[in-house]
Amino acid sequence: MLTSGIILLAGSLLSPNPGLIFWTAITFVIVLLILKKIAWGPILTALEEREKGIQSSIDRAHQAKDESEAILRKNKELLAKADAESDRIIREGRDFAEKLRADISQKAQSEAQKMIASAKEEIEQEKRRALDVLRNEVADLAVKGAEKIIKTNLDADIQKRIVDSMIQDLSTKRN
Amino acid sequence: MKRVNVIQPKALLKVIALLVPLLFNANGLAFAASSQTSDLTKNSVAAVASPVVSAPAAEAAHGAEAPEGEEKAGDVIMHHILDNSVFAFEPFGSINLPKIVVGGYDISVxxxxxxxxxxxxxxxxxxxxxxxxxxxxxxxxxxxxxxxxxxxxxxxxxxxxxxxxxxxxxxxxxxxxxxxxxxxxxxxxxxxxxxxxxxxxxxxxxxxxxxxxxxxxxxxxxxxxxxxxxxxxxxxxxxxxxxxxxxxxxxxxxxxxxxxxxxxxxxxxxxxxxxxxxxxxxxxxxxxxxxxxxxxxxxxxxxxxxxxxxxxxxxxxxxxxxxxxxxxxxxxxxxxxxxxxxxxx
Structure with a gap:
């Protein structure tokens, strides 16, 4: 394009201009110094402060989280301990009750056994005494019966049979 | 006078509508206008359409012959890009910036x-x-x-x-x-x-x-x-x-x-x-x-x-x-x- 050729040939695009360089330098330095004082100082301080504030907030939050986690862990430990304790207590109680029951039942059994034994012995004694009494009675009766028979009827055979049958009767009645 | 006929009011309005974006580059147009002020026909047109910003510029570009137009375009572009000692507010006029020389060095604004x-x-x-x-x-x-x-x-x-x-x-x-x-x-x-x-x-x-x-x-x-x-x-x-x-x-x-x-x-x-x-x-x-x-x-x-x-x-x-x-x-x-x-x- 002819236009671009003219622009290139113009040459003044790259021509140095000391005045402009001078003014640029002056303007830039003044702007830099003023802005450094009035703007960058406050802004950067505020930004840094905020950054630190945010960092400390995050740190604090982390710390709080750690703390709460520790508390939670402690609570869990306590709970587990309490659980174990209650388990132990229940187990002990159950064992004790078991033992107690076994003891009591054993005692009762032995007591009953003893009572049964003593009762049996008493019965045996009573039986023996009764038998003695009965024997004496039977002997007396026999003697009396014999006396009567002899008195009334001296038939020996009949008397003998009567006595026999009497004894028989007595023995069946006893049983 | 043939050129004046080209710039009919209706056509002028069209040109204005098309050139509104050109206001971004008003400096360039200003130069185009000023370079043509010696032309008699331009003067008459500028007088007719003086309140319109882009009219002289449009006339300048339209009125020029083909090879001449290309050269003008280059000049306008260069004028827009380069530094100069006139701060132009076309069409409100321009401010001539002061020329300062200190110790042989030109430090004009x-x-x-x-x-x-x-x-x-x-x-x-x-x-x-x-x-x-x-x-x-x-x-x-x-x-x-x-x-x-x-x-x-x-x-x-x-x-x-x-x-x-x-x-x-x-x-x-x-x-x-x-x-x-x-x-x-x-x-x-x-x-x-x-x-x-x-x-x-x-x-x-x-x-x-x-x-x-x-x-x-x-x-x-x-x-x-x-x-x-x-x-x-x-x-x-x-x-x-x-x-x-x-x-x-x-x-x-x-x-x-x-x-x-x-x-x-x-x-x-x-x-x-x-x-x-x-x-x-x-x-x-x-x-x-x-x-x-x-x-x-x-x-x-x-x-x-x-x-x-x-x-x-x-x-x-x-x-x-x-x-x-x-x-x-x-x-x-x-x-x-x-x-x-x-x-x-």
Whole structure:
């Protein structure tokens, strides 16, 4: 394009201009110094402060989280301990009750056994005494019966049979 | 008189409607108008349509012959890009800026100097307000409005540019980096508004700024390494027999960095304006409304939006590279040890 050729040939695009360089330098330095004082100082301080504030907030939050986690862990430990304790207590109680029951039942059994034994012995004694009494009675009766028979009827055979049958009767009645 | 017939009231309205976007580049048009004032026919047209901004310009472009039109376009573009001592507010007139010569040096105030001062005034206004609101701000309050908007940029420069490139001791360089970023950004943006001029599109301005970066880099290198360390840095840790090659290369390297900064910023800002103006002048050279509606104006608007992005981008790139150079100059281990390691092999 002819236009671009003219622009290139113009040459003044790259021509140095000391005045402009001078003014640029002056303007830039003044702007830099003023802005450094009035703007960058406050802004950067505020930004840094905020950054630190945010960092400390995050740190604090982390710390709080750690703390709460520790508390939670402690609570869990306590709970587990309490659980174990209650388990132990229940187990002990159950064992004790078991033992107690076994003891009591054993005692009762032995007591009953003893009572049964003593009762049996008493019965045996009573039986023996009764038998003695009965024997004496039977002997007396026999003697009396014999006396009567002899008195009334001296038939020996009949008397003998009567006595026999009497004894028989007595023995069946006893049983 | 044939040319006057071309500019019928109806057609004139059309031209005005099409040229509203051109107001962005009123300076260029102003030159086009002034260069044609000697023409008698132009004078009559200007008298007829004096309250209309773009009429003389449109007439100037339409009235010119084809080869002559191309030359005019180039001149207008160059006039828009270059510095001069007249600050024009077409059609309200223009201000002749004072010419100052001190000790044989011409330090006259030019258009770009005025733009620099406007930028400086804007920066001071904006940031005194922002700084003031930060002074009032307590630790528990969030910034609002302008302070909030500027904080995003400041924080970006602080963390992503300064801290990540310079590392330890980046706080010292923050005021410079922040100032250079906002200075360039405001310069770039002011070039995009009507009657504005892009001071950063002038090689002298960008050269001065990159010389500042050069000095900051060199001084921080001296402070970080001392004279001995600085000289060692120039050898890049190579064997002494290579010094005859390495030392000149390193010294040249010190100067290519600011040179690259200078040219990058200047060329980027200039190129965008040249493209916008060239697109606009296509329609004048071809003398076609269709081209204006279909090509010139949409593309110029597109490039304008692109320029808006480039304004931010180039301010960022300049700051970023300044931080990078400072970081490279002050780095203790990162630069020296790998070089020393390769020298042993």
């Amino acid at each position: 030019t258009k770009h100097v005025v733009m620099l001062w406007v930028v400086a005034a804007l920066l001071l206004t904006v940031f005194s307000a922002v700084g003031g609101s930060y002074k009032k701000l307590t630790n528990r309050q969030a910034p609002k409005g302008l302070a909030n908007a500027m904080e995003a940029l400041v924080e970006f420069i602080r963390l992503d540019v300064a801290k990540s490139n310079i590392g330890h001791g980046y706080e010292k360089h923050l005021p410079y980096l922040l100032t250079v970023f906002f200075f360039i950004l405001f310069c770039n943006l002011l070039g995009l508004i009507p009657y504005g001029a892009t001071a950063t599109g002038n090689v002298n301005v960008t050269l001065t700024l990159s010389v500042f970066t050069f000095f900051v880099t060199q001084i921080s290198a001296f402070k970080a390494h001392g004279v001995k360390g600085y000289l060692q840095h120039l050898t890049a840790g190579t064997h002494w027999s290579l010094w005859i090659i390495m030392v000149p290369i390193e010294i040249i390297g010190q100067f290519t960095k600011p040179f690259a900064l200078t040219v990058r910023l200047f060329a980027n800002m200039t190129a965008g304006h040249i493209i916008i103006l060239s697109l606009i002048f296509i329609s004048f050279i071809l003398k076609s409304y269709i081209v204006a509606v279909a090509v010139s104006v949409p593309f110029a608007i597109f490039i304008y939006l692109l320029e808006l992005f480039v304004a931010f981008l180039q301010a960022f790139v300049f700051t970023m590279l300044s931080a990078l150079f400072i970081g490279l100059a002050t780095a203790h281990e990162g630069h020296d040890e790998p070089a020393a390691g390769t020298a042993h092999h």
